[in-house]
Amino acid sequence: MFMRIDKLQAELPAPKRADPNAAAALQELLGGKYGEMSTLGNYMFQSFNFRSKEKLKPFYSLVASITAEELGHVELVSNGVAMLNNGPDKKDGDKGDGGDISGAPFEDMKDIRLAAAFLAGGGGAMPVNSNGQSWNNDFITTTGNVVVDLLHNFHLECGARLHKLRVYETLTDPTGREVCGYLLVRGSVHAHAYALALEKITGVKIKDFLPTPNIDLSKIPECQKYLDEGSHRRLYTFSPNDYKEMAGIWGNGEVALPNDPPGELQVVEGHPDGGKIHQLTGVPSAFTPDYAPEEMFEIASKLYKKSR
Amino acid sequence: MFMRIDKLQAELPAPKRADPNAAAALQELLGGKYGEMSTLGNYMFQSFNFRSKEKLKPFYSLVASITAEELGHVELVSNGVAMLNNGPDKKDGDKGDGGDISGAPFEDMKDIRLAAAFLAGGGGAMPVNSNGQSWNNDFITTTGNVVVDLLHNFHLECGARLHKLRVYETLTDPTGREVCGYLLVRGSVHAHAYALALEKITGVKIKDFLPTPNIDLSKIPECQKYLDEGSHRRLYTFSPNDYKEMAGIWGNGEVALPNDPPGELQVVEGHPDGGKIHQLTGVPSAFTPDYAPEEMFEIASKLYKKSR
Amino acid sequence: MFMRIDKLQAELPAPKRADPNAAAALQELLGGKYGEMSTLGNYMFQSFNFRSKEKLKPFYSLVASITAEELGHVELVSNGVAMLNNGPDKKDGDKGDGGDISGAPFEDMKDIRLAAAFLAGGGGAMPVNSNGQSWNNDFITTTGNVVVDLLHNFHLECGARLHKLRVYETLTDPTGREVCGYLLVRGSVHAHAYALALEKITGVKIKDFLPTPNIDLSKIPECQKYLDEGSHRRLYTFSPNDYKEMAGIWGNGEVALPNDPPGELQVVEGHPDGGKIHQLTGVPSAFTPDYAPEEMFEIASKLYKKSR
Amino acid sequence: MFMRIDKLQAELPAPKRADPNAAAALQELLGGKYGEMSTLGNYMFQSFNFRSKEKLKPFYSLVASITAEELGHVELVSNGVAMLNNGPDKKDGDKGDGGDISGAPFEDMKDIRLAAAFLAGGGGAMPVNSNGQSWNNDFITTTGNVVVDLLHNFHLECGARLHKLRVYETLTDPTGREVCGYLLVRGSVHAHAYALALEKITGVKIKDFLPTPNIDLSKIPECQKYLDEGSHRRLYTFSPNDYKEMAGIWGNGEVALPNDPPGELQVVEGHPDGGKIHQLTGVPSAFTPDYAPEEMFEIASKLYKKSR
Amino acid sequence: MFMRIDKLQAELPAPKRADPNAAAALQELLGGKYGEMSTLGNYMFQSFNFRSKEKLKPFYSLVASITAEELGHVELVSNGVAMLNNGPDKKDGDKGDGGDISGAPFEDMKDIRLAAAFLAGGGGAMPVNSNGQSWNNDFITTTGNVVVDLLHNFHLECGARLHKLRVYETLTDPTGREVCGYLLVRGSVHAHAYALALEKITGVKIKDFLPTPNIDLSKIPECQKYLDEGSHRRLYTFSPNDYKEMAGIWGNGEVALPNDPPGELQVVEGHPDGGKIHQLTGVPSAFTPDYAPEEMFEIASKLYKKSR
């Protein structure tokens, strides 16, 4: 069972301007083979399909709990994509009707890399990669064999780190860069966690692979505040009461990776504070939330009052 | 942000025997066009992409909150699939090594309808439909236009109800039937909720379409206990503190549909009690969780103790 | 622009019994690479994209007109599929409500080869192949180069003939066999027509390839009545007034292929008489056309009277 | 059975210049989830799979007849796409051979959004969306349940209207704008028709949803001539003699929607006059219809004479 | 550049009988995510895209050379699939014509799991998995980062080993079992080789993961002759003169894994002896190689004589 909290895992700065091609680049981290839909999908189905859950509780808990975090990553990247497509929230930008639409007001949208993002999605995020290809079951490995699945996950997080780095290198807008910065730190935690899980079972010090690719997070300005907070040493249970048993893997005297700020690893019950979700002010001329949304706003306002 | 609780939304009875073709039928409700991955994917991305969230809070809250419930539906169907593939949990079924595998111990698996469910998935659930086709972005509508999206959702829930009914009609095992019974009740709630949302905006009494298909839930024995509890009148916020504003739509004197047990609609803060998650005892000869899992169990047991 | 006539191109005998696996085999001729959706899709888009239509009128007319015939082939196979899934029309089979559905009335549907055909399609035809894979743009060649496109089409018809023969060899039911018999004759006509078109341009006597595969239609009992009628010598314009110019290719003294009954080729204005469309009596317990369709029948009956 | 007439349903103005990205935008209305291939595919297969056709004749006739109209819509958008890729027909543009092709004469084609449209399609239309993704069976709902199918269709037409509006907003060329203008009027008719069909069965005044999105057609200049003609009040049977029974639904005193020019709805036997099909003059250097087409033109000219 | 030798890498015993569902299971090892098309595709494109080939020659050579071996694996599984579909070669089984095909001679083919394997493929192998889904680019990782790519490859070989084991467990026929036995030995060599390559770069003793899954090859009877020959200690260059530099990784005192027969690892120039390719006697009634192939055989015989 899952619960939802109306915040993002990290605070995203507003975009400076609409940049659909930057949004399209960020889609690689949402719907690409090594994107967040893939990390989510793999861990979610692996946790559903996990065998002998009780006997393997620390391992089960690890996969189950990271699944919940990944949901927030999908949310974070999606918000980043929509924000970059939409541009900065404009106060009352959604006021009035959409006006005269007969003068090709969105002519520039036919030249953006993924035109369907506007034509079908109205600038919203969708589970596709940076070339517009859909995420799908091909990207999921859930064999039921614990070692094969964990090894897959470790490789997945290393690959994901590479993809995040490359997307980051294409972006100038603060929104997208912050998404990358945050995910680089958290993805590194997951790679580290799966490495420790594999080490417990096999004895192989696979964590010595990290960081892969071989660049320190200290080189990414957008990662620093998260490192300063010690985010790289923390796994949240993302649960009111469950999944604490992963502390058998993440904790117990295990410490941060050599290239990161030092300290012990710790499991934190619950979730991080997170940041606010942006409004995504609508654009009536694009029919979001509607061509003439004023009446709908009034209705919503009345319903809101009744709900209190 | 999302949290996770280590329970299912409903208690599933153990399967009587392994029945991979029943599991394959249930896959239609997981990865089919009208399955739970689709309801999840639509509402999740619509909630991420929702415009003017504050001004449209009751509508936003409704979609955002149902998203969280759908995650639990995906989990429920997935558990049902894995249970039907696996058969009843056997105490210590995963003990010892996998023994001599040279005598084609899984010969019958080459004749099941979706052989990859065993060969690749080891009997786990995957986001594919009953013919083995992957779920994908084609099944998502997230236009950013509130009316179009809600209308899509209403149609989606009606279609989903039909698919649940047909899957139900093919199943004899209690596990799969319970999955259907529970989802029929909850899916009807969602159809009703989207109908009310659309009625608030347009005035059209679209709830009078329900039930579609035109069969009462009273005819499905597996639905009765949920109706008796009043599940059909309840929407959970599936959140510690958020999404209460959907009470402006679901509540305010609105009542149950005529064919269901009467009473007022109510928003419940938090989540239902739910039921336990089955163990899915491993099958070492199928390499789940491993060919010789004893050592792994011991390691896990030690880690578990350290975690407390 | 297209018109529709409420008849099939050929009269199909009623199926003897429901046989979903036979229907699934027939799907190869609907949504497979060499199926009718492919012949339709290729010729339709080629005709839309045809360059210099006026200067190449006989060639354009040929492709444009065969497109219209292929629509009827898609219809014919689809009807065959639905009939084989449904079984013989039962008088008043759709009367009353669907009754008690709690006893797994469709348990056998979970073991049919393509279970989604029942669960999603209710036994209807869909553009997928015999393995349930969707037809798609990969199967279309529309290069705008006349020789390449015609050569593709010639190869397509030869391949389609092979596929029809193999599907035919798996079927015992008269409905599916008749579909194959009719399509074998008509497909042979199209192969012959494209061969003649290519010969006009290049001088190569490519019609001497035929029949490919090298079996005479005289060996297929279900083809005989169509051969006796001379169907193999006829191309219909499938138009009230257009496309007669294809007579420059199909006609002009050209004669039947050596292995078929002799005679001159001729263009016939209009369309064949065709046969009736079966009712596909609904199955209320499968929610077709509805669980309790009586009221809908009454409404329809009143509307019907008003329409006259 | 289907017939074909060598005209478009509407007269399209010649494009002012080749604009492959505008053609790519228009592809969303051809092969996108809410494009014409989808409306065609849904209604076509629903009409093939329709149960109890006789008892539900007005409903069957409606779906069957609109299928025929949608074929013409697929044709219209396809022509628009090919025209925008090709640019205006040039008299004798296809004369002579393709000349020296060694100087990269199509260098600009490697930077158009969907380069395969040129490289593979030679500028022709293909059933793909604006991102180049193929149309496929995922977009088809044909459950055999009349209410579910009609509800799907109503939602489909509303979604399609939104997509047409957005594509329109990106286009400056008259060809593409005319395609949108015409389809907006006709799509609104179909939404209205399905609304009426659903109202007859359920009593729900679902037509009060319209227009969705909430913008009047009066705001789209390209729609006006069709509204002036009363096109929004007309459904054609698109058949020599069949499908008149849909007058039980569309007609019988039903009137135009409040925001459109007033008047009674009427069923018109047959088809609209329509407009001419453009030549799509070939480009020999692009091998359409051939590198050196003169001889082919001569052959065609002789064959044409023989055909008369 | 590639060369071909008309032998299989291993001698396959003739199948005892046609078993299309066994062939379908084997397809998982051909076109599945962890099948031979995937190992081939990954290493082939990685070798093409390899950066700084000269400076990284031992690593480049390893990937480039294993690519060539994988081609032979694709060939081996494909031959296994076709043999299992076809049954044992029958002397002169392809003599005469296909006879009377009107009696549904292949009725049983409509009930095999992947009917298209017969209807379209005539019993041949195709790059699809055991559920009939196509292999595609989703299964390829070629990032250009050496560590990420090698780690992917190591995980891929471990996953492939699990899939081979499961397919093996479903097969009783000697042909399919031999395919699995051979590939298990060779796949283990590749896992070992990638582990060594990674160890050279990172120092991590990742080879201590092996065997994954944790079952010794000594438990698979069909592996024994290959272990006895020392196949598990050998990498072939599969080249007349190139790729010897991989001896820097596979060799240099490295020895067999602890659970396998002991000995030093060695690079062998060239290729193994291999075994004969089966005839796959045609079935004229299934139109392979033709309905009446005698004339074709005569022609071929004459051409053969001329070629000497």
Added chain:
Amino acid sequence: MFMRIDKLQAELPAPKRADPNAAAALQELLGGKYGEMSTLGNYMFQSFNFRSKEKLKPFYSLVASITAEELGHVELVSNGVAMLNNGPDKKDGDKGDGGDISGAPFEDMKDIRLAAAFLAGGGGAMPVNSNGQSWNNDFITTTGNVVVDLLHNFHLECGARLHKLRVYETLTDPTGREVCGYLLVRGSVHAHAYALALEKITGVKIKDFLPTPNIDLSKIPECQKYLDEGSHRRLYTFSPNDYKEMAGIWGNGEVALPNDPPGELQVVEGHPDGGKIHQLTGVPSAFTPDYAPEEMFEIASKLYKKSR
């Protein structure tokens, strides 16, 4: 069984500059319907599935041998793609670490047509077409019927020639143009060979179709040196000892096509000399072969010395 030689079939000139959109155009010849993955896939699986190999040896040998050549074509185009993405090899371009990556060093990569080529592939080739769509099984025809398969192959080579011509027309860079020039000559050989094979069986002079499209290779400057060498008259066995029997088809007094330089056709045992493979110097800031590859180069250098 296959062998590999560390050379390309033809010498490619270095690119003048990185041109990702040119690389994307070239992808059409790699992963498009008529690209080299398709010719490879078709002939490879046809050769595996070939029936009655001994009795049809000249035909079998032809298909089997051309398969080996196609592997080299896939390699050639892939190298071309990677070279065009990468730009000219820079001596020591891969030296040092990747430096400061925080300044969006690859901002321009978010605007290239297929951004995933950089983000996921790091500029490497992948089996996708020019729109980024994956190659897949839809593009394979392997029916087991010799005439149908050969006819398919003939059509495939003609279509491939058209696609090569169009891609050529978009390219200014010498690398891509050379790829096209070479493949045009070799593809013409294959079309000619399949035409002769078909003529032997059917007597139809299908070679008179050639060249299709109807432009002589003499008009393509990049083809001239290959024509001068007589490449158009040669088929290599691409084997140390096998496949010579194809001389029964290609040879025996058959001569070059009328539009090409005259002379007898001949089978050459072995393979052409070929040209060197470019280094593809890495770009550390793009993490190829690594962010800081120096240590890896040192390790490789030591391993290289040990291997000798």
